[in-house]
Amino acid sequence: MFDLNPLNLTDAPMQHFAMLVVAMILGFIIGLISQRQTIRQLEAEHDRVEADLIDWQNRPVRLVNTSDDEETNTLNRIAVRAQALNFDRIGRATPTEADDLKKISGVGPFLEKKLNTIGIYTFAQIARFSPEDEDLVNDIIEYFPGRIVRDRWVSQATELTKK
Structure with missing residues (x-):
């Protein structure tokens, strides 16, 4: 009869690679959107700690x-x-x-x-x-x-x- 094996298609590896890239990009975008608030908080804390460090370094002893x-x-x-x-x-x-x-x-x-x-x-x-x-x-x-x-x-x- 006919064969239903998708791996026998000539462009199957290319389709798998394209789906993998799309899934990776979607995962990155979803992760970035969901963690944006955490990133902002960490950046603000980093800036505060860096300012404190500069302040401490500039204080005279x-x-x-x-x-x-x-x-x-x-x-x-x-x-x-x-x-x-x-x-x-x-x-x-x-x-x-x-x-x-x-x-x-x-x-x-x-x-x-x-x-x-x-x-x-x-x-x-x-x-x-x-x-x-x-x-x-x-x-x-x-x-x-x-x-x-x-x-x-x-x-x-x-x-x-x-x-």
């Missing part, structure tokens, strides 16, 4: 001094880690605006130097500390763990700000 003095080495080590603080939230201050931070119970002269080294100069800045900031500052200034919370720096600073 304040070094106190170079010497073999233990206090100076400690202050230099602390100054490098100060960039982790969110000064947009707690506020920025200059040395000319500095309060006498030693009025806070638990803050002595060297601890005040450490705080000044990382950019903390005023009671208002300390009053704006969140619990995360308290832990972060504790780590940065190499203070006893949890001591800022136990000494109630934030509430003391809030009271001193009102005066």
